Amino acid sequence: MNLNLEKINGCNVLTILDERIDAHNSGELKEYLLQMIEHGEQQIIVQLVHVRFIDSSGLGALLSGNKHIIAKSGRFALTNIQKQVLSMFELTRLNRVFEIYADLNEAFSNEG
Numbered sequence: 001m002n003l004n005l006e007k008i009n010g011c012n013v014l015t016i017l018d019e020r021i022d023a024h025n026s027g028e029l030k031e032y033l034l035q036m037i038e039h040g041e042q043q044i045i046v047q048l049v050h051v052r053f054i055d056s057s058g059l060g061a062l063l064s065g066n067k068h069i070i071a072k073s074g075r076f077a078l079t080n081i082q083k084q085v086l087s088m089f090e091l092t093r094l095n096r097v098f099e100i101y102a103d104l105n106e107a108f109s110n111e112g
Contacts, residue, residue: 001025003032009108011043011075012036017050021058028057033065042074045107049080054088066098075099077107 002017013031018025035043046062048054066076076098081089089095101107 001030015047020053022055023057026057030061037068045077047080048105
C-alpha cells in the first residue's frame with residue numbers, strides 16, 4: 001500500500017496514495033494504523049483524496065484504527081473524501097461514527 005505520513009501541527013497526517021482500499025491492501029492499512037497507535041500516536045488524520053473505491057474490508061480497517069485510538073482518548077479523522085467513497089460511508093452510516101471533514105484546514109479548525 002502506498003502511504004505518505006507527515007507531521008503537521010503535531011498531528012499525524014496519513015495520505016493514502018492508492019486509488020482502492022479493498023481486500024488486497026486493507027490488512028496492510030489496518031496493521032499500519034494499529035502500529036502507529038501502539039507507538040503512542042494520539043492524533044491521526046487520514047486523507048482519502050486519491051481513493052476512488054473502498055469496500056467493506058477497507059471500511060473495517062479505518063474503523064479498527066478509529067476504535068483503537070478513541071479507546072486511548074485520541075483523535076481519528078478523515079478528510080478529502082471523494083464523492084463516490086463518501087457515499088459508502090453514508091450507505092453504511094459510518095459517516096455518523098467518523099469525524100469527517102472536507103479538508104485539512106477544516107479538520108484542524110475543529111480540533112478539540
